[in-house]
Amino acid sequence: MNVGIFTDTYFPQVSGVATSIQTLRNDLERKGNTVYIFTTTDPHVAKNTIEPNIFRLGSIPFISFTDRRIAYRGMFHALKLAKELDLDIVHTQTEFSLGLIGKFVAHNLKIPCVHTYHTMYEDYLHYVLNGHLLKPYHVKQMSKLFVSGMSGIVAPSTRVYDTLRGYGIKTPMEIIPTGVDLSEYTRPVDTVALRKKLHLTLDQPILLTLSRVANEKKIEILIQNMPLLLKYYPNLVLLVVGDGPDMDDLVLQVQELKVARNVIFVGEVEHDQISPYYHLADLFVSASDTESQGLTFIEALAAGLKCVVRSSPYTDELFDDPSLGVTYSHPEDYAGLVLQYLQHQGVFDEIQHRQKKLYSISSDYFGDQILEFYQDAYKYFLRKKLANEPLKDGQYYDD
Numbered sequence: 001m002n003v004g005i006f007t008d009t010y011f012p013q014v015s016g017v018a019t020s021i022q023t024l025r026n027d028l029e030r031k032g033n034t035v036y037i038f039t040t041t042d043p044h045v046a047k048n049t050i051e052p053n054i055f056r057l058g059s060i061p062f063i064s065f066t067d068r069r070i071a072y073r074g075m076f077h078a079l080k081l082a083k084e085l086d087l088d089i090v091h092t093q094t095e096f097s098l099g100l101i102g103k104f105v106a107h108n109l110k111i112p113c114v115h116t117y118h119t120m121y122e123d124y125l126h127y128v129l130n131g132h133l134l135k136p137y138h139v140k141q142m143s144k145l146f147v148s149g150m151s152g153i154v155a156p157s158t159r160v161y162d163t164l165r166g167y168g169i170k171t172p173m174e175i176i177p178t179g180v181d182l183s184e185y186t187r188p189v190d191t192v193a194l195r196k197k198l199h200l201t202l203d204q205p206i207l208l209t210l211s212r213v214a215n216e217k218k219i220e221i222l223i224q225n226m227p228l229l230l231k232y233y234p235n236l237v238l239l240v241v242g243d244g245p246d247m248d249d250l251v252l253q254v255q256e257l258k259v260a261r262n263v264i265f266v267g268e269v270e271h272d273q274i275s276p277y278y279h280l281a282d283l284f285v286s287a288s289d290t291e292s293q294g295l296t297f298i299e300a301l302a303a304g305l306k307c308v309v310r311s312s313p314y315t316d317e318l319f320d321d322p323s324l325g326v327t328y329s330h331p332e333d334y335a336g337l338v339l340q341y342l343q344h345q346g347v348f349d350e351i352q353h354r355q356k357k358l359y360s361i362s363s364d365y366f367g368d369q370i371l372e373f374y375q376d377a378y379k380y381f382l383r384k385k386l387a388n389e390p391l392k393d394g395q396y397y398d399d
Contacts, residue, residue: 001033001374002086006078006102007093008062008070010039010054014242014268015068015212016295017118020156020178021093022271027179027367036085038078038098040069055081057098071097079105087111089374093118095146103149112151112381114374117143117160120290140167147171151384152377154370156293157314172380174373177314178293179366182358185302189276198264204235205342208281208305210274210296211288213244213265218310221287223250225335226259232339236262238285241277243268278303283341286310287331294318298361301325304354308337318361321353 005025010018025035040059045051057074082090082105090106090113092099099115106113121139144167147153153173155161161175195202211217222238229236240250240263247265254263269277278284284300286309291297297318300307307325309315319325326337359365 001028001371002088003028003033003035003374004038004082004085004087004090004102004105005035005093006038006090006098006105008040008059008096008098009068009094010037011271012042012044013068014271016178016293017093019271019295020116020118020293023179023181023363024367024370026181027363028371031367031371033371036081036087038081038102040071040098042069057101059097062096071101075101075104079108082109089114089378091116091374095119095142099146103146107149110385112374112377113149114152114154114377115147115150116154116156117147117164118156118293120160120163122163143167144169151381152373154373158317159313160293162313172376174369174376176366176369176373177361178295178298179361179363180295180298180302181363182302184272185275185278185299186304187275189279191276191280194276194280198239198266200237201235204237205233205283206281207236207238207283207285207338208241208277208300209238209285210241210277211286213240213242213247213250215246216288216290217244218287218289219246219250220253221331221334222285223253223257223259223263225338226262227257228335229338230259230262233342236342238263239266239277239281240264241266241269241274274299275303278305281305282345283308283338284325285334285338287334291315297325301354301361302358306341308334308341318357321357323353324357 005021007017007021009015010021028035035053037054039056041056057071057078059069059071062068062070078101087109089111090102092102092113092115103113122136147169150171153164153171155164155173155175156177158175161173164173209219209222213219219240226238254260278300284305284307289310289312291312291314293314297307297309297315301324307319309325309327311327311329315327319327328334328337
């Protein structure tokens with residue numbers, strides 16, 4: 001099968017969406033399919049760089065998210081390429097420029113178009129004029145308009161599924177969480193060298209959080225709890241891996257709380273270099289309540305690292321046993337749960353349950369589910385095509 005993935009964000013940009021796409025691409029190709037990525041240009045990728053099966057369209061930084069980009073041209077170039085590549089299906093991964101181009105390509109080639117809805121936009125409205133311009137109603141209307149004509153929607157979590165159904169979207173939809181390549185997180189790593197690099201002693205307990213350093217991740221809650229945790233573990237360290245617009249504010253918070261020796265801002269780390277950080281830590285922590293799937297959570301789980309994260313339908317389902325981790329509903333419960341795990345390391349181990357969970361989050365299982373989803377979408381596409389009258393210009397099969 002020739003699959004065209006259309007996305008506004010892809011490596012070298014660091015994001016959960018980029019990681020999800022890379023994971024899917026690798027597994028589909030391992031199973032004999034060919035995957036072509038249509039994405040934006042990136043200032044970190046030289047113009048003449050040869051990237052097999054990756055096609056970059058001219059782009060500019062996105063308003064309010066300057067580390068993300070949107071294409072401003074390339075629609076007909078993408079269509080020409082897609083014809084030459086003989087695509088069987090288009091899989092859009094973002095709702096903006098490349099997503100719209102993907103729909104245009106699928107419509108003109110008369111092939112199915114499916115979509116993965118990654119982002120809960122209602123959680124990000126504050127980035128646009130502090131929430132004064134766009135409201136949840138606008139997100140609902142935008143989402144309904146974008147998925148119109150689709151042959152299927154992938155919801156990475158129950159939360160996404162319920163939200164889209166709540167918008168009144170009736171397009172066929174499946175809940176398929178993104179998987180991870182378990183081999184990346186189970187192979188031995190040299191954590192001693194990483195400790196030396198970070199100037200950490202061998203006996204220092206380490207909390208790890210890994211995400212975009214932005215308001216919605218609520219990293220300030222983790223830092224706020226450090227003085228309390230340090231009363232019990234004076235040499236405890238919180239590693240903050242990632243970068244983003246709120247970095248200066250968090251650095252100031254650390255200084256005001258006088259915990260600069262115990263909070264280390266690592267900065268952005270390339271995804272293929274991230275595994276040692278999971279193996280280095282004693283516990284993965286997060287205060288974010290906006291995750292639609294949370295790839296860092298399953299990466300931590302794959303590495304054997306227990307997690308203390310904010311409660312949501314997704315995290316409650318993922319961490320359904322203490323051997324994997326635990327969720328909390330109120331920020332004031334966070335510190336107590338962290339102390340419980342630090343004080344009883346090894347007590348919660350349950351190998352059999354973890355092995356079952358690992359298969360359910362594996363890239364192998366993820367790829368199989370997506371391939372089955374493609375087949376179902378293609379059948380739906382053909383049924384709609386046969387049931388409808390000849391299409392008019394600009395009309396989609398689901399309209």
